[in-house]
Amino acid sequence: MTELLRIEQVTKAFGGLVAVNDVDMTIEEGKILGLIGPNGAGKTTLFNCITGVYPITSGEIYFKGERITLLKQDLIVRKGLCRTFQELRIFKNLSVLQNVLIGMHTRCKGNVLDALLELPSVKAEEKRAKEKALHYLDLLGMADRADFKASSLPYADQRRVEVARALAAEPELLLLDEPSAGMNISESHTLTDFIKWLNVEMKKTILLIEHNMRVVMPVADNVMVLNMGKKIAEGTPTQVQGSKEVIEAYLGREYVAQEL
Amino acid sequence: MMKWFPRKINLKWILFFASLLVPVVVRSPFILHVIILLGIYVVLTDALNFVTGFAGQLALGIAAFVTIGGYTGALLMLNNDWSFWMALGAGGVAGFLSGLILGVLSLRLRGDYLGMVTLGFSEIIRIVAINLVGVTRGPMGLPGIPRPQIFGYTFRGDVPYFYLLLALIVFTHVTIERMLFSRFGRACLAIRDDESAAAAMGVEAYQYKVLAFCISSAYAGLAGVFYASWTTLFSPDSFQLVDSIMITIMNTLGGIGSLLGTFPGAIVIGALPEIFRPFTTGAGVASLRLALVGLFMVIVLNIRPQGIAGMSIDPVYISLEPIRRLFVRGGEDAKENKEEAQ
Amino acid sequence: MPPSFYLQQLISGIAIGMVYALIAIGYSMVYGILKFINFGHGAVYMFGTYVSYFTWLLFIDRVGWGVWPSFLLAISISMVVTACFGMLMERVAYRPTRGKSRLTTFMSSVGMALIVTYTMEFLVGPQARRTPELFPGVKIHVGGAILTGQQIFMFVTGLVLLILLQLFVTRTREGKAIRACSEDMGAAYLMGINVNRSISTTFAIGSAMAAVAGTLVGIYYSAVYPTMGWIAGLKGFICAVTGGIGSIPGAMLGGMLLGMGENLGAGLLSSGYRDAIAFTILILVMIFRPTGIIAREQKSSL
Numbered sequence A: 001m002t003e004l005l006r007i008e009q010v011t012k013a014f015g016g017l018v019a020v021n022d023v024d025m026t027i028e029e030g031k032i033l034g035l036i037g038p039n040g041a042g043k044t045t046l047f048n049c050i051t052g053v054y055p056i057t058s059g060e061i062y063f064k065g066e067r068i069t070l071l072k073q074d075l076i077v078r079k080g081l082c083r084t085f086q087e088l089r090i091f092k093n094l095s096v097l098q099n100v101l102i103g104m105h106t107r108c109k110g111n112v113l114d115a116l117l118e119l120p121s122v123k124a125e126e127k128r129a130k131e132k133a134l135h136y137l138d139l140l141g142m143a144d145r146a147d148f149k150a151s152s153l154p155y156a157d158q159r160r161v162e163v164a165r166a167l168a169a170e171p172e173l174l175l176l177d178e179p180s181a182g183m184n185i186s187e188s189h190t191l192t193d194f195i196k197w198l199n200v201e202m203k204k205t206i207l208l209i210e211h212n213m214r215v216v217m218p219v220a221d222n223v224m225v226l227n228m229g230k231k232i233a234e235g236t237p238t239q240v241q242g243s244k245e246v247i248e249a250y251l252g253r254e255y256v257a258q259e260l
Numbered sequence B: 001m002m003k004w005f006p007r008k009i010n011l012k013w014i015l016f017f018a019s020l021l022v023p024v025v026v027r028s029p030f031i032l033h034v035i036i037l038l039g040i041y042v043v044l045t046d047a048l049n050f051v052t053g054f055a056g057q058l059a060l061g062i063a064a065f066v067t068i069g070g071y072t073g074a075l076l077m078l079n080n081d082w083s084f085w086m087a088l089g090a091g092g093v094a095g096f097l098s099g100l101i102l103g104v105l106s107l108r109l110r111g112d113y114l115g116m117v118t119l120g121f122s123e124i125i126r127i128v129a130i131n132l133v134g135v136t137r138g139p140m141g142l143p144g145i146p147r148p149q150i151f152g153y154t155f156r157g158d159v160p161y162f163y164l165l166l167a168l169i170v171f172t173h174v175t176i177e178r179m180l181f182s183r184f185g186r187a188c189l190a191i192r193d194d195e196s197a198a199a200a201m202g203v204e205a206y207q208y209k210v211l212a213f214c215i216s217s218a219y220a221g222l223a224g225v226f227y228a229s230w231t232t233l234f235s236p237d238s239f240q241l242v243d244s245i246m247i248t249i250m251n252t253l254g255g256i257g258s259l260l261g262t263f264p265g266a267i268v269i270g271a272l273p274e275i276f277r278p279f280t281t282g283a284g285v286a287s288l289r290l291a292l293v294g295l296f297m298v299i300v301l302n303i304r305p306q307g308i309a310g311m312s313i314d315p316v317y318i319s320l321e322p323i324r325r326l327f328v329r330g331g332e333d334a335k336e337n338k339e340e341a342q
Numbered sequence C: 001m002p003p004s005f006y007l008q009q010l011i012s013g014i015a016i017g018m019v020y021a022l023i024a025i026g027y028s029m030v031y032g033i034l035k036f037i038n039f040g041h042g043a044v045y046m047f048g049t050y051v052s053y054f055t056w057l058l059f060i061d062r063v064g065w066g067v068w069p070s071f072l073l074a075i076s077i078s079m080v081v082t083a084c085f086g087m088l089m090e091r092v093a094y095r096p097t098r099g100k101s102r103l104t105t106f107m108s109s110v111g112m113a114l115i116v117t118y119t120m121e122f123l124v125g126p127q128a129r130r131t132p133e134l135f136p137g138v139k140i141h142v143g144g145a146i147l148t149g150q151q152i153f154m155f156v157t158g159l160v161l162l163i164l165l166q167l168f169v170t171r172t173r174e175g176k177a178i179r180a181c182s183e184d185m186g187a188a189y190l191m192g193i194n195v196n197r198s199i200s201t202t203f204a205i206g207s208a209m210a211a212v213a214g215t216l217v218g219i220y221y222s223a224v225y226p227t228m229g230w231i232a233g234l235k236g237f238i239c240a241v242t243g244g245i246g247s248i249p250g251a252m253l254g255g256m257l258l259g260m261g262e263n264l265g266a267g268l269l270s271s272g273y274r275d276a277i278a279f280t281i282l283i284l285v286m287i288f289r290p291t292g293i294i295a296r297e298q299k300s301s302l
Helices: A043-050 A073-079 A096-107 A112-117 A120-139 A155-168 A185-200 A213-219 A237-242 A244-251 A253-259 B011-020 B029-052 B062-079 B084-106 B111-131 B158-180 B183-193 B195-200 B205-231 B241-254 B262-279 B282-303 B321-327 B330-341 C003-034 C041-063 C067-094 C102-124 C149-171 C173-183 C185-190 C195-221 C228-243 C248-268 C271-288
Strands: A003-014 A017-028 A032-036 A058-063 A081-083 A173-177 A205-209 A222-227 A230-235 B008-010 B317-319 C139-142 C145-148
Touching (some): A003 A043, A003 A205, A017 A222, A017 A230, A073 A081, A073 B195, A112 A120, A155 A173, A185 A205, A222 A237, A222 A244, A230 A244, B008 B011, B011 B317, B029 B241, B062 B084, B062 B241, B262 B282, C003 C195, C003 C228, C041 C067, C041 C195, C041 C228, C067 C102, C149 C248, C173 C195
Antiparallel strands (some): A003 A017, A003 A058, C139 C145
């Protein structure tokens, strides 16, 4: 199995506050890695480090063997990583289709000059891009609402648009930040199936931040647990669920002491 | 019969054809003169809107680029005998390049700070223009700027200039529209909505912002050359800080980020002072008009900050149904309606 | 250039710098508490100057007092009136936009600047007016340079006011309330601090300082005119960001640097470039150290 993402001793400090502390992580191609941990453990910060939002304080990040530690966000997308946001950051004033077309930005060509001259090649490119974008929307069941303004949609549909947008970037590694946020139980079931579909049918390697154990545990090949910036456990879902440190992190030392 | 008669027409065409008739309809030379000034404001508001509305950056110093463009064009026409058309191009290029310099320096700054820096830059340009007397003749300005010539015909008088300006406005709009509805334009709109998310999707945000800024300044440069040629005199006072602010207010009123809002925005604010001209003496007018413009700004921001047209870049259609019915006979019309209903 | 030249620029620079610092206070404090650049501050500065000017002349000509007593009364009245004016402006133009984006409030302040400046120009006319002199003929020779009485007065007045202000902000309850609001308005509100009053006080203080600054500058250059607020306001802003916005010692430091830098540049190049140097300093600061020299606030990313 080829290694897709490797993180070595990554640390991110904001002044005195160390949000991510000496974390190692490896994801193999085709796998799903779940990243869990209590609130404030540093999961989203780690995401931000990987995707280039924050420059890391120390450590290295490799993608497909290539060092991407210092790359900016937009270049990282070109390498084959794309993410969704926990708080849903679609482009509110753009249409659904335009949102997905932005996702395709790195997979299209066309600069200002081409736009001004309206060359036939550019027009053909735009047509191709639109068709592809509609295809992604269709996969998410949103194709019929392609021209709706993104902000006019209900929350769940906005989520779908965000995923379609990330898919449109055609990443090899998809980073999902709490995709189940705001979902109920039945929606979570669908989400689990959906993540599996992304992994198997769409052939995406997935790094998944989740709070909802019902979503993570059935789906993840491996799970990594962060607490206060440090990795405290790693392994298969079963291994991690049984780990004393993990239970302690979530429920507190007193609880564990009582149990024993 | 004439079933091909269109059901609706894009507002743009109505505006365009109506504009062609303006010099015919408007008899007063004073009003035509004001209309040309308003047209220049439209171009400048379009230019500013490109960077504020489509790239989301507050730029308060557009006068700098008008000045740079105007001086570049004027000097090339006066000293190097360049034709107006080539000088126009040079003015645009000069605007673009100076926009590049300022953009690279300041586009990493946040909103209001960026506004102040662009203002500062604008003032620097004005002061340099005043002090580089050897080149610009300082406060006295450059007089005798030649008028455009084409195939032996010289543009003299407001009527030919009006049509020249109309061509400039059409050029500005067509090019802006093309850029907007492209991969580039889409990326700019995404940057405006959420720069960080756009970057997370692979958009090279900083480069695009700078490019949008340069494009905006290029248009401003074009307007500067046009203005210089129209008034045949260009000085550091031609476009100042206050004018930058006025254009910003025009943009806000029209709707930052709209395609057609720039017209009403520029026209209302531009015409406002002229309405009050009969009521106040000469000295008072200039002051009062600016005070009123400021008042307008505060009111608009409090009541309707999105301006007249909001952020709409959708085409505006006027229904032609009533006219259509005149040409299409009753029976056929009814039959069509039945078909549509099914 | 002889050393006396540099000394002269230094002296002029420090004197005017102190005044710039007084203007900067208004920007700094308002930015600290409401997080927006109050573009209307320059117009307030001009307003305060006119109030001083007219009151001053009124007492000299009509009431028959001497130059100095009239001046002291005029400037005191102006401080109070301008403080009220500043508070009024906040109420009318900025409080309504408080929920909206920072840029909206900023643009609103630009509108206010236009309204105040040009209404004043409409009312009193654009011509520059000459002011009486406070220290006619008072000069001290220092190492080849000249130090005028007005310069000393500007320096001392500015310094005293800044020190008083620093004490106010650090020692008094009101001052601490303002600082609390600047740190975290929500928390301050929950702690029972009257946020609106703190905001009004901030505007009052900044405006009063601006009135003093404008009056001193008006006397220094013997010129009072309606558009004097544009450039002075921008320069006050430049000092505030150079020194570090939100900091009173920063405003003073920024003022000194701007005053000296401006004079030096104007002396070496040509006096016409004085303002251009100020703006160049702004651009340089924004590129290399946007948080200012005494950085108090972390520059937030988008």
